[in-house]
Amino acid sequence: MTARRITPRGDLTRVEILALLGTAGALDRRQIAARLRLGDATVHEHTRRLLDYGYLRTLAPQAGAVGRPRIPLQVVPEAAATLGVRVATDHLVTVVAGLDGRVITSDVSAFDCHSDPIPQLLAVINRRLADPALGPRLKAVGVATPSSVDPATGYIRVCPRFGWTDLPLGEQLRAELPIPVQVDNDLRASITAELLYRTGREHDDFLVLGIGDGVGLGAVLQRRVHRGPTGLSGEFGHTPVAATGPSCACGARGCLETFTSDDGILRAARRRGLADAATTIEELRARWAAREPELADLLAGIGAILGRAVVGVVNLLGTPTIAVIGENHVLWSGLEPGFSAVMRTSQVTAAYGVHVIVRPWSDAQHALGAASLALAAPETLA
Ligand SMILES: [Zn+2]
Numbered sequence: 001m002t003a004r005r006i007t008p009r010g011d012l013t014r015v016e017i018l019a020l021l022g023t024a025g026a027l028d029r030r031q032i033a034a035r036l037r038l039g040d041a042t043v044h045e046h047t048r049r050l051l052d053y054g055y056l057r058t059l060a061p062q063a064g065a066v067g068r069p070r071i072p073l074q075v076v077p078e079a080a081a082t083l084g085v086r087v088a089t090d091h092l093v094t095v096v097a098g099l100d101g102r103v104i105t106s107d108v109s110a111f112d113c114h115s116d117p118i119p120q121l122l123a124v125i126n127r128r129l130a131d132p133a134l135g136p137r138l139k140a141v142g143v144a145t146p147s148s149v150d151p152a153t154g155y156i157r158v159c160p161r162f163g164w165t166d167l168p169l170g171e172q173l174r175a176e177l178p179i180p181v182q183v184d185n186d187l188r189a190s191i192t193a194e195l196l197y198r199t200g201r202e203h204d205d206f207l208v209l210g211i212g213d214g215v216g217l218g219a220v221l222q223r224r225v226h227r228g229p230t231g232l233s234g235e236f237g238h239t240p241v242a243a244t245g246p247s248c249a250c251g252a253r254g255c256l257e258t259f260t261s262d263d264g265i266l267r268a269a270r271r272r273g274l275a276d277a278a279t280t281i282e283e284l285r286a287r288w289a290a291r292e293p294e295l296a297d298l299l300a301g302i303g304a305i306l307g308r309a310v311v312g313v314v315n316l317l318g319t320p321t322i323a324v325i326g327e328n329h330v331l332w333s334g335l336e337p338g339f340s341a342v343m344r345t346s347q348v349t350a351a352y353g354v355h356v357i358v359r360p361w362s363d364a365q366h367a368l369g370a371a372s373l374a375l376a377a378p379e380t381l382a
Pocket residue numbers: 237238239248249250251252255257
């Protein structure tokens with residue numbers, strides 16, 4: 001099998017090897033090849049380079065049942081670190097991750113998407129680089145934004161939520177920083193973290209449904225994060241589901257996200273008299289956590305809208321495993337009855353045996369994914 005290229009500029013294979021050894025402990029090359037479904041030559045090439053960098057170490061050979069002794073490889077988590085930044089409307093989440101994917105430190109700082117993002121991002125990144133305990137170990141920085149972004153260049157074409165268009169974020173950050181910079185879409189960053197550290201430990205093929213202030217859906221197929229030829233896949237929230245629905249930030253009307261995102265849920269709650277103009281999504285989540293019965297019908301209806309859109313992707317790809325992430329994962333128990341009913345309606349879809357895994361989630365997951373993508377960028381281990 002060939003190496004798994006993730007972007008025109010990156011290869012996730014070596015990060016997968018580090019993540020596997022970081023989560024499963026020391027393994028020999030044959031075990032790595034089997035667990036990650038890679039060819040022996042690919043594993044040899046990547047582990048040789050990782051040993052050269054001091055990112056892996058060999059342990060004492062162990063006698064195998066047959067054949068040559070096994071030489072276990074172990075990750076050296078402290079040998080290097082990457083910085084990941086998740087950009088949200090009003091805050092930045094920053095994590096520093098070791099080579100095994102464990103978060104060493106994380107924090108949240110204020111952000112204003114309506115002001116120039118460059119100085120705000122540089123302040124956060126340079127603070128980490130200046131930290132004597134971390135700075136020298138930082139090899140790269142990844143930035144995750146909720147936008148259509150070309151991962152090869154970090155050029156943001158459009159970010160409806162922030163009102164950004166044609167912003168060369170990657171180029172501008174690279175001009176100011178001494179380490180490699182990778183800018184990518186936040187859903188794809190989180191899907192990468194799911195592949196490396198969570199759902200990908202058990203499954204080679206799965207969907208990731210992100211529900212929060214936007215709605216996104218991405219696919220991991222044969223352990224590859226699907227990006228499409230343009231690198232822009234995942235904009236599932238802008239699937240038109242109603243010809244005359246509410247206006248969407250993308251310029252269209254009746255997008256899925258206008259019914260199933262934070263704003264869509266609040267709009268539906270107001271229409272039923274369950275919320276007023278001042279009600280926030282945080283209040284609605286808290287009321288559902290207390291199982292306010294009036295919310296059950298509302299959420300099940302929204303779950304059904306979501307299900308009718310997702311079912312098309314399940315039927316297309318035949319991937320029964322769906323990981324749910326995002327701020328509104330806490331509403332899943334309310335969305336689920338409507339969603340699952342749609343999955344059972346058709347015998348064709350029911351045959352896939354769709355199962356949903358709801359992930360404990362914080363937006364540090366976006367930042368961790370961004371840190372992983374930065375480690376995969378070719379110039380990081382050039
Ligand atoms: Zn839209």
